[in-house]
Amino acid sequence: MLSDLDLPATLTTRIGEVTVRRARPADLPALMPLLADDPISAARGDRADAGDEATYDTALRSVLDASLNDLLVVDDAGGVLIGTLQLTLIPGMARQGATRLLVEAVRVSSSRRSGGIGSAVMRWVMDVAAPATGATLVQLTSDAARVDAHRFYTRLGFVGSHIGFKYAL
Secondary structure, eight states: OGGGSOOSEEEEETTEEEEEEEOOGGGHHHHHHHHTSSHHHHHTTOOOOGGGHHHHHHHHHHHHHSTTEEEEEEEOTTSOEEEEEEEEEEEOSHHHHOEEEEEEEEEEOGGGTTSSHHHHHHHHIIIIIHHHHTOSEEEEOOOTTOHHHHHHHHHTTOOOOOOOOOOOO
């Protein structure tokens, strides 16, 4: 279970130590601009408008209340929130009952990218979080337009093995 994760966790990056911890409702003011900190997300509606705060608050509380979901944040040494990711455990029948750990909404503040933060966090997911939750596979999706992200995940050992489909309602 995600509640079994030993958090907070301190990770070493090229720019110093960062802390991965569970998100709290009080993190919402820092999370909203982080989610909007790239053109693809902004085009989808993540604009960090104050008028959207109630919607984001409901979403955050829903994620935090679901036992198979967790929203994690990354703080720098000064306690400033600089990253986030959502983890979801997916029990399954395929692959002889494999449990997948789905990684979604990975963000590192644009002002802090290229410092090894994303690599350290994703290595922690693969080496610590996945085994601690009983997952045998870590999976993620990435928008087709995120070419730099695809190179990043490939460098970490992820394989672009599937084509994803979405149906908007």
